[in-house]
Amino acid sequence: MQELQRVAASFRDPGGFVFRQDGVVYRCINNIYADDYAQLMSSGLYEKLADEGLIITHEEQNDLTLFPQIEGAHKVLKPVQIPFISYPYEWCFGQLKDAALVTLKVAKYALDFDMVLKDAANRNVQFVHGKAQHIDTLSFERYKEGTPWLAYRQFCEHFLVPLTLMANVDIRCNSWLMSFPDGFPLDLGAKILNLRQVFNPWLAIHIYMHAKLQRSTPEQKVKSSARQMSKREVQGLIDSLEQAVSSSNLTIKQSTWSDYYVTNTYSETATKSKQRIVGEYVHKCQPKIVWDLGANDGGYARTANPDKTFFVSIEQDPVCVEQNYRQCAQNNETYILPLVGNISHPSPGLGWDNMEFDSLIGRGPADCVLALGLIHHLVISNCAKLEQVSSLFAKIGKHVIVEFIPNDDQQVQRMLSNRWLRENPYSYTQEQFENIFHNEFKILAAETIEDSQRRLYLLQRKS
Secondary structure (H helix, E strand, O other): OOOOEEOOOOOOOOOEEEEEEOOEEEEEEEHHHHHHHHHHHHOOHHHHHHHOOOEOOEEEOOOHHHOOOOOOEEEEEEEOOOOOOOOHHHOOHHHHHHHHHHHHHHHHHHHHOOEEEOOOOHHHEEEEOOEEEEOOHHHEEEOOOEOOOOOHHHHHHHHHHHHHHHHHOOHHHHHHHHOOOOOOOHHHHHHHOOOOOOOOHHHHHHHHHHHHHHOOOHHHHHHHHOOOEOHHHHHHHHHHHHHHHHOOOOOOOOOOOOOHHHHOOOOHHHHHHHHHHHHHHHHHHOOOEEEEEOOOOOHHHHHOOOOOOEEEEEEOOHHHHHHHHHHHHHHOOOOEEEEEOOOOOOOOOEOHHHOOEOOOHHHOOEEEEEEOOOHHHHHHHOOOOHHHHHHHHHHHEEEEEEEEOOOOOHHHHHHHOOOHHHHOHHHOOHHHHHHHHOOOEEEEEEEEOOOOOOEEEEEEEOO
16 A cells, blocks of 8 residues: 555645645545534535536545554545646636636535535636536535625636736736736736626626725724625626626637648648557557646547547647637537647646645656657757657657658648757758667657658667
8 A cells, every 4th residue: 555645735624735645636524624524414405516517526444544644634535536637827818718618617506505615726627528517515615694705706817817818818818827826916907807898797796896805904804704794695606706707708719829720831642641540559559548738729539539538638829729628518528628738848846835726747756758740849949859748758658649741741840940950950861760769669650651751669668
């Protein structure tokens, strides 16, 4: 039996914590949370949320002797295992909006069963089988008549402000959540947004007036927080937040990479050949999880994935990610998780001790990594050496499917026209690529794409 490892992000709630043992994630319920947990399970709330697909389900572990390193636990739960943990700053607009609506639905149902959602943090939602689900079993407590919804400000900072910024300022504003993992400050959001340009009665209440209250004197804040609210008033507040979120919509505009499949230099023959080869290589690896780096709108997760393997489609262009997410929802493609990310600037470790939010690389290695049409960007645009790229891929993937695009390719020539490599072309050749990657990987297969000089490699990490 392996040593118990507490999850670094799980330290704030005295009611319990999350831990790993033998590669399995569990949740410990402390005695201090016993009464609230009993209410959650006996009231019918948990069953209702589970039936609606709003919360991850769990199994109670009856034999606590299997966890000798935990003393005095009330319960140990084994939740449904989530294949990949993502964070709000990696989500597109649609994902953040769906996560917000799920949070509000959970909060409304909680009141129906005389409980309240005490924690409305966006990190308490994950995407499981393509759907946003609440994951924090400890977020519920018994409702006390007259108590306001204490998670109101947190919801506005974690969901409403960033959604409004993405919809009305720029879709890329989701990246600001990396600087504000505990929520985007209300006063800053109100400053950035212009009430005269972005007028919405719900935003006026929940952002501008709310921010004004936060700037009030300590005496005024105490007076406001002491105000009692009936359950009906709390329900009305949540309803108004739901209307505010629902009315927040994003108009997709063309971006740098959104029309890539229209403007790229592949012929129809080359496209079909590439899809066939990639599909064969993915099947040969038999992976449980694939990271597709530079995934654009996730096309290869659909056309080169014969076994419907779980794909994490990572793309730096949030417009492409939004298109991918909408297509997943429309076609019920539950095996694809679209995320905003850039492997040349991967998500870092954040929060307490830089461990509360895992880095992208720290969430690996994946069973298989796709790097299609990517190497030349890393080497030419980012000035990385092939040795550095090989080392990075060895960290994040047990198998890697790489597309090598030669120097005389039209796309590469365009990039070389204003880069240092035009004066040092031998740093980026097929021979150099094979020799350098051979230090870290075995070449299991290689095939040239039809009607093209581009070549696909299936690599297996040596160590």
